[in-house]
Amino acid sequence: MDWFSISSGALYTAFILYLIATFFFGATIKDKKTTHKGKSGTIGIALTIAGLIAQLVYFITRWIASGHAPVSNMFEFVTSFGMGLVLAFLILYFIYRITVLGLFALPIAMILIAYASMFPTEIAPLVPSLKSHWLYIHVTTVSLGNAILAVSFVSGLIFLIRQIDQTVKNKKNIWLELIIYSLFLFIGFIVISSVFNATNYEAVYGYQYNDKSYQSTYHMPPIAGPHNGEILTPGAMKPLFEAPSWMHGKDAGQKLNTIIWSIMAGTLIYGIVRLVLRKRVGAAIQPYLNKTNPDMLDEVTYRAVTIGFPVFTLGGLIFAAIWAQIAWDRFWGWDPKEVWALITWFFYAAFLHLRLSRGWHGEKSAWLAVGGFAIIMFNIIVVNLVLAGLHSYA
Amino acid sequence: MKHIKCECGHVNPEGTVLCEACGKPIEGNQHIDGNDRKKLLNMRYEGSARRSQTYNKSIIDKIWSFFSSVKVGVWLIVIALVASAIGTIYPQKMYIPADAISRDPSIFYEETYGLTGKIFYQLGFHVLYSSWWYMLLIALIGVSLVICSLDRFVPLYKALKRQKAKRHPSFLERQRLFSQTDHVTDGEKEQVIQALKKQKYKVRHEEGHILAEKGRFSRWGPYVNHIGLIIILLAALLRTSSFMYIDEYVWVREGEQTVIDGTDSQFYIENKEFILETYDENDERFAEAIKKQGAIPSNFQTNVIIYKAKEQEVPGQELELEVYDEAEIYMNHPYKFEGYTLYQAGYQLNEFTTMTFAVTDINNNEQIDQFMIDLTNPQETYELNDGFRVMISEYYPEYYMSDNGPDSRTDNTKNPAFVFAVSTPDSEGAEVSFVGDYMNTPTNFDATGENDYRVELIDAEMHNVSGLTVRRDYTLPLFGLGAAIFMIGVMQGMYWQHRRIWVNVKGDGVLLAGHTNKNWFGLKKDIEKVISDTSINQVIDQQELD
Numbered sequence: 001m002d003w004f005s006i007s008s009g010a011l012y013t014a015f016i017l018y019l020i021a022t023f024f025f026g027a028t029i030k031d032k033k034t035t036h037k038g039k040s041g042t043i044g045i046a047l048t049i050a051g052l053i054a055q056l057v058y059f060i061t062r063w064i065a066s067g068h069a070p071v072s073n074m075f076e077f078v079t080s081f082g083m084g085l086v087l088a089f090l091i092l093y094f095i096y097r098i099t100v101l102g103l104f105a106l107p108i109a110m111i112l113i114a115y116a117s118m119f120p121t122e123i124a125p126l127v128p129s130l131k132s133h134w135l136y137i138h139v140t141t142v143s144l145g146n147a148i149l150a151v152s153f154v155s156g157l158i159f160l161i162r163q164i165d166q167t168v169k170n171k172k173n174i175w176l177e178l179i180i181y182s183l184f185l186f187i188g189f190i191v192i193s194s195v196f197n198a199t200n201y202e203a204v205y206g207y208q209y210n211d212k213s214y215q216s217t218y219h220m221p222p223i224a225g226p227h228n229g230e231i232l233t234p235g236a237m238k239p240l241f242e243a244p245s246w247m248h249g250k251d252a253g254q255k256l257n258t259i260i261w262s263i264m265a266g267t268l269i270y271g272i273v274r275l276v277l278r279k280r281v282g283a284a285i286q287p288y289l290n291k292t293n294p295d296m297l298d299e300v301t302y303r304a305v306t307i308g309f310p311v312f313t314l315g316g317l318i319f320a321a322i323w324a325q326i327a328w329d330r331f332w333g334w335d336p337k338e339v340w341a342l343i344t345w346f347f348y349a350a351f352l353h354l355r356l357s358r359g360w361h362g363e364k365s366a367w368l369a370v371g372g373f374a375i376i377m378f379n380i381i382v383v384n385l386v387l388a389g390l391h392s393y394a
Numbered sequence: 395m396k397h398i399k400c401e402c403g404h405v406n407p408e409g410t411v412l413c414e415a416c417g418k419p420i421e422g423n424q425h426i427d428g429n430d431r432k433k434l435l436n437m438r439y440e441g442s443a444r445r446s447q448t449y450n451k452s453i454i455d456k457i458w459s460f461f462s463s464v465k466v467g468v469w470l471i472v473i474a475l476v477a478s479a480i481g482t483i484y485p486q487k488m489y490i491p492a493d494a495i496s497r498d499p500s501i502f503y504e505e506t507y508g509l510t511g512k513i514f515y516q517l518g519f520h521v522l523y524s525s526w527w528y529m530l531l532i533a534l535i536g537v538s539l540v541i542c543s544l545d546r547f548v549p550l551y552k553a554l555k556r557q558k559a560k561r562h563p564s565f566l567e568r569q570r571l572f573s574q575t576d577h578v579t580d581g582e583k584e585q586v587i588q589a590l591k592k593q594k595y596k597v598r599h600e601e602g603h604i605l606a607e608k609g610r611f612s613r614w615g616p617y618v619n620h621i622g623l624i625i626i627l628l629a630a631l632l633r634t635s636s637f638m639y640i641d642e643y644v645w646v647r648e649g650e651q652t653v654i655d656g657t658d659s660q661f662y663i664e665n666k667e668f669i670l671e672t673y674d675e676n677d678e679r680f681a682e683a684i685k686k687q688g689a690i691p692s693n694f695q696t697n698v699i700i701y702k703a704k705e706q707e708v709p710g711q712e713l714e715l716e717v718y719d720e721a722e723i724y725m726n727h728p729y730k731f732e733g734y735t736l737y738q739a740g741y742q743l744n745e746f747t748t749m750t751f752a753v754t755d756i757n758n759n760e761q762i763d764q765f766m767i768d769l770t771n772p773q774e775t776y777e778l779n780d781g782f783r784v785m786i787s788e789y790y791p792e793y794y795m796s797d798n799g800p801d802s803r804t805d806n807t808k809n810p811a812f813v814f815a816v817s818t819p820d821s822e823g824a825e826v827s828f829v830g831d832y833m834n835t836p837t838n839f840d841a842t843g844e845n846d847y848r849v850e851l852i853d854a855e856m857h858n859v860s861g862l863t864v865r866r867d868y869t870l871p872l873f874g875l876g877a878a879i880f881m882i883g884v885m886q887g888m889y890w891q892h893r894r895i896w897v898n899v900k901g902d903g904v905l906l907a908g909h910t911n912k913n914w915f916g917l918k919k920d921i922e923k924v925i926s927d928t929s930i931n932q933v934i935d936q937q938e939l940d
């Protein structure tokens with residue numbers, strides 16, 4: 001066995017362990033007695049720790065295999081974010097001992113890891129601008145900071161599902177349902193990518209962009225083709241429509257196509273779940289959260305931000321600036337990625353000020369925590385794949 | 395100034411909400427912190443007298459109150475946040491890609507993104523982060539930060555310094571964590587004191603009343619971090635001066651020597667060699683990635699010699715250079731000297747240095763002559779044998795066909811093209827020949843179709859060019875200092891909390907109250923430990939959720 005296969009196996013193992021741990025955390029909810037600490041909670045935590053260790057094995061062996069820390073492309077970065085989320089969950093678990101956090105944190109970590117695995121997973125060498133120790137220092141601290149902040153999303157989400165009135169349809173529970181639905185879109189992306197990967201679908205289309213010719217390799221049947229594209233693979237299907245001309249950039253048509261497929265798949269899965277449940281997903285989960293203490297969840301939301309904010313500042317702004325100074329001769333250059341790190345920082349600064357000075361507790365805090373997570377995900381996904389500047393990972 | 399004397403004897407400044415010494419709510423001022431509407435006291439600033447809440451008459455008072463409002467501060471932050479986001483919709487001017495339709499912003503945005511691009515450009519969003527209004531916004535945040543901090547820091551500091559262990563019962567009862575116990579023995583009180591000390595509380599007792607306190611310094615966290623931010627803003631301001639900050643770019647060809655801009659002609663640089671290395675495609679670790687993406691560069695490097703100009707003893711004396719140093723500059727490895735830093739920033743491979751052309755008689759295929767153009771210094775005319783003469787009428791260093799006819803993308807000699815006027819001894823006028831576009835299809839074009847002579851490329855020399863940025867930035871230490879202070883401040887405020895526990899005697903029993911600025915869960919656990927094994931009642935959390 002070589003290091004690379006060990007690392008892939010370890011990641012797979014971690015995923016399975018997280019999955020099993022989730023079921024044990026699920027069992028804690030049904031525990032009738034709140035007083036006794038419960039076996040399933042303990043087993044869940046043990047499995048989570050085992051999973052985290054497996055993922056560390058993945059990290060270290062992949063580092064050995066490639067000769068650099070595995071934080072240099074979309075797959076590696078998002079995976080390490082997922083790992084950070086598990087670690088951050090454990091930290092907050094050991095402060096507050098709330099098992100229900102795990103029930104939500106682990107699935108989100110699993111979605112992240114699975115999402116990451118849809119990107120190319122082979123080891124790529126480092127381009128010259130990334131060859132620096134600051135790569136590890138910067139990216140791992142940002143990941144960890146983001147991950148700790150993401151725990152506030154987890155507890156905020158649980159808070160909202162528990163607290164928001166589901167008896168009649170209203171603005172709040174529709175918003176909440178939208179958040180849950182957007183998680184399904186990720187699942188949709190994962191499922192549809194896996195399906196077409198398994199069928200080995202491939203079709204190549206050529207197109208013109210800025211007077212140059214490019215090719216896009218589609219791994220999903222083209223609903224949206226490249227703008228002004230032509231079929232290069234004989235017998236490949238003709239796209240149903242072409243990406244609009246204002247969508248620029250390389251592979252714009254292909255990215256749009258992936259989004260369309262993911263939305264279709266995600267919506268389908270969500271629809272099936274709704275049909276089975278016969279109510280909003282939020283409403284279906286709510287009764288199981290009766291025994292959770294909303295004050296405690298609110299405290300976790302805030303605590304996660306207070307722990308995560310300094311870590312994020314250090315990694316996302318200060319280390320980032322030091323590295324940028326060394327690599328690109330300026331510590332700050334208004335690159336989209338940098339701007340979005342600044343936006344994240346502004347956002348959480350606003351969160352802290354609102355909470356401290358204007359008394360935004362409970363529900364307001366929870367909504368803000370969700371918003372913060374949306375910004376973080378935007379920075380990881382949209383900025384990397386669409387706005388991409390110097391930091392382009394894809 | 396009007397002072398307010400509390401019944402405990404302490405004299406408080408005007409505008410005080412809770413007596414600095416005993417915490418008794420001062421009548422008539424409770425609306426300031428909203429205590430009149432709630433049972434629990436607002437403890438944010440200890441009910442101290444803040445200028446912004448006390449004086450509101452003169453215009454200065456009004457400005458002060460405006461900027462010291464956190465509401466205003468948050469709005470400023472949110473506006474800056476939204477503005478920053480808008481600036482990322484399309485690339486900023488400096489990130490217009492090199493292969494764009496046009497690098498002229500007035501064309502690029504509209505051509506590439508259509509109407510929304512045009513609007514983006516016309517509103518100036520393409521240079522958003524250096525626009526006056528964005529800078530103003532950041533400056534306002536700075537002003538708000540300073541005023542806000544001053545407004546609160548001084549009174550808060552005083553209030554915490556003047557607090558007494560003995561508190562007014564109405565203060566204790568209106569704390570979030572509170573309990574009353576009717577009978578407590580002296581032994582139990584002693585036990586409590588020991589337990590508090592064991593948990594590293596600083597314990598003060600006055601006439602049997604206990605104040606236990608821990609982590610007061612964390613209250614200064616926000617003020618410390620705001621100072622850090624102010625230093626960063628000041629550094630940014632200083633950076634606009636060219637003494638503090640130099641930013642230049644030099645292109646230097648292999649084998650060539652040139653002055654380093656920004657060094658007052660004190661330093662010169664020679665490019666010994668530019669190196670571009672790629673990863674070995676036989677390296678099995680990376681084989682798959684290289685197969686997919688094509689060659690992946692592993693190194694961009696320029697080996698240079700730095701020269702220093704000798705002092706000129708007589709003005710106008712010829713320039714003399716002495717070798718100062720040799721260096722290898724590559725990505726993530728800049729070269730520093732005398733406060734300047736050189737960075738490997740760009741490169742051009744295979745630019746043309748010289749081109750040699752032949753002029754041939756089309757009718758008998760006889761070569762008339764050859765001439766060489768030094769592209770760094772092209773001549774207007776080249777005299778050839780037998781009275782032939784070639785004039786350069788147009789020169790495009792990087793030729794391409796634009797919508798408006800032939801044009802040059804840049805001044806780099808990546809794809810030179812020429813329009814020559816060849817004048818012959820026997821005819822009056824000159825023949826026009828277009829020669830060039832070597833990167834696509836070499837063209838040798840005769841517009842009239844009647845030329846007798848052909849000009850064609852027979853030889854060329856190429857070179858690589860390195861692009862290096864030159865920086866001198868004396869503001870860096872200041873930015874570093876600001877960032878360090880900011881980090882210390884946030885950690886101080888976030889990772890520690892200011893916890894206080896009061897145990898005041900009342901009759902035979904005690905009133906127990908607790909307050910912390912964060913992490914109530916932790917404080918509750920502390921109190922639990924402190925009163926375990928005593929008959930003192932556990933505190934009740936009186937928080938009112940709204």
Ligand code: HEM
Nearest residue numbers: 349352356461462463464467468535538539542616884887
């Ligand atoms: C981007 C700019 C800013 C950042 C990063 C920042 C950061 C912080 C942080 C981290 C805290 C501590 C919060 C906590 O302990 O939960 C804080 C507190 C505070 N900030 Fe800011 N701040 C900024 C701008 C401002 C502005 C513009 C104002 C003025 C309105 C302001 C006023 C305050 C106040 C009053 C406190 C609370 C102090 C206390 O209650 O002890 N901040 N700030």
